[in-house]
Amino acid sequence: MQKTWQASLKIWGDLRSSVALSKHTTLAVGGKARWYFKAKDKEALQQVLSIIPLNIHVLPLGRGSNLLVSDAGFDGVVLDLGCLQTIAWKNGRLLAEAGCRMSKLAQNAASHGRTGLEFMATVPGDLGGGVAMNAGAFGQQVSDALYAIEILHRDGKNETLTREQLSMQYRYTDLPKDCVVVSACFDLSEKDVESVRMRMRDMRHQRSQTQPLAWPNCGSVFKNPDGDYAARLIEAAGLKGEQIGDAQISEVHANFIVNHGSAKAQDVFALMTLAQQAVKQKFRVDLKPEVRILGELNGD
Numbered sequence: 001m002q003k004t005w006q007a008s009l010k011i012w013g014d015l016r017s018s019v020a021l022s023k024h025t026t027l028a029v030g031g032k033a034r035w036y037f038k039a040k041d042k043e044a045l046q047q048v049l050s051i052i053p054l055n056i057h058v059l060p061l062g063r064g065s066n067l068l069v070s071d072a073g074f075d076g077v078v079l080d081l082g083c084l085q086t087i088a089w090k091n092g093r094l095l096a097e098a099g100c101r102m103s104k105l106a107q108n109a110a111s112h113g114r115t116g117l118e119f120m121a122t123v124p125g126d127l128g129g130g131v132a133m134n135a136g137a138f139g140q141q142v143s144d145a146l147y148a149i150e151i152l153h154r155d156g157k158n159e160t161l162t163r164e165q166l167s168m169q170y171r172y173t174d175l176p177k178d179c180v181v182v183s184a185c186f187d188l189s190e191k192d193v194e195s196v197r198m199r200m201r202d203m204r205h206q207r208s209q210t211q212p213l214a215w216p217n218c219g220s221v222f223k224n225p226d227g228d229y230a231a232r233l234i235e236a237a238g239l240k241g242e243q244i245g246d247a248q249i250s251e252v253h254a255n256f257i258v259n260h261g262s263a264k265a266q267d268v269f270a271l272m273t274l275a276q277q278a279v280k281q282k283f284r285v286d287l288k289p290e291v292r293i294l295g296e297l298n299g300d
């Protein structure tokens with residue numbers, strides 16, 4: 001008898017079904033993933049991509065720090081990339097696998113006296129998510145120092161893409177559809193270790209003063225529109241502190257929505273819609289989500 005694809009996956013790692021994505025996202029809302037797969041290693045990842053039928057949705061997951069998962073969950077396979085942890089220096093470049101925390105990369109670069117990744121000390125995601133989002137802060141972003149990435153296509157074939165092939169812009173990377181970033185390579189300038197570390201400390205301190213880090217959240221909900229700040233516009237529209245269910249537009253930073261315990265994805269989305277409508281009405285500005293929405297949500 002022919003094996004099902006689920007049985008074949010079990011050879012390459014840990015496959016579970018009905019896994020709560022609220023436990024795998026920093027906002028801590030949303031439903032379940034139909035399947036959740038933790039690959040043993042990179043080869044396993046490559047194999048499973050070729051095994052999972054192409055009509056089954058696949059979602060590479062990092063730290064889930066930029067994801068709003070709908071209450072209905074995700075009908076597909078979530079790929080946990082925790083096995084991809086290698087960091088190495090090759091020909092003067094920093095080469096790291098996608099499952100590394102960005103903060104770990106920032107520390108590594110600093111200890112080698114290299115500048116360009118200091119902002120990563122303040123962004124809670126993994127490198128793969130950072131590349132996919134072109135994460136950035138304090139005037140730095142992934143695309144400034146990125147040299148190339150290695151990806152796996154949905155059918156398991158690998159490819160190397162240079163930064164120039166990725167058309168990276170503010171919080172945007174033009175990745176091939178449904179690909180998985182497995183590693184990234186950075187060109188970093190030299191700088192003395194102590195000043196790089198001091199810059200990271202300053203950034204972290206500034207963050208701790210201005211962001212509501214005590215409650216589950218997903219960082220900035222909206223991208224900043226050209227020449228302005230989403231937080232300023234939402235606050236000026238009178239929505240700071242606005243609450244629906246257990247979700248609240250933060251009183252500390254109006255571009256953050258915090259979960260006071262049992263918020264639903266629907267509550268978060270309703271607040272997002274409220275903010276978009278109020279800012280549009282008052283300032284004629286369209287706020288575009290920075291957070292990635294997984295599944296269907298209804299703003300009314």
Ligand SMILES: Cc1cc2nc3c(=O)[nH]c(=O)nc-3n(C[C@H](O)[C@H](O)[C@H](O)COP(=O)(O)OP(=O)(O)OC[C@H]3O[C@@H](n4cnc5c(N)ncnc54)[C@H](O)[C@@H]3O)c2cc1C
Nearest residue numbers: 062063064065066125126128129130132135136137181219
């Ligand atoms: C407190 C807080 C502060 C934040 N501050 C910032 C900030 O200053 N700047 C900033 O840019 N962001 C910030 N964020 C948002 C978030 O940390 C970044 O967007 C980060 O890059 C997301 O990484 P992740 O691993 O959590 O990605 P996830 O949330 O897991 O995934 C985000 C998207 O990337 C895709 N993805 C993830 N990994 C891969 C991969 N290996 N290959 C292909 N696609 C992949 C996912 O499918 C999803 O579509 C903040 C979030 C929080 C909670």
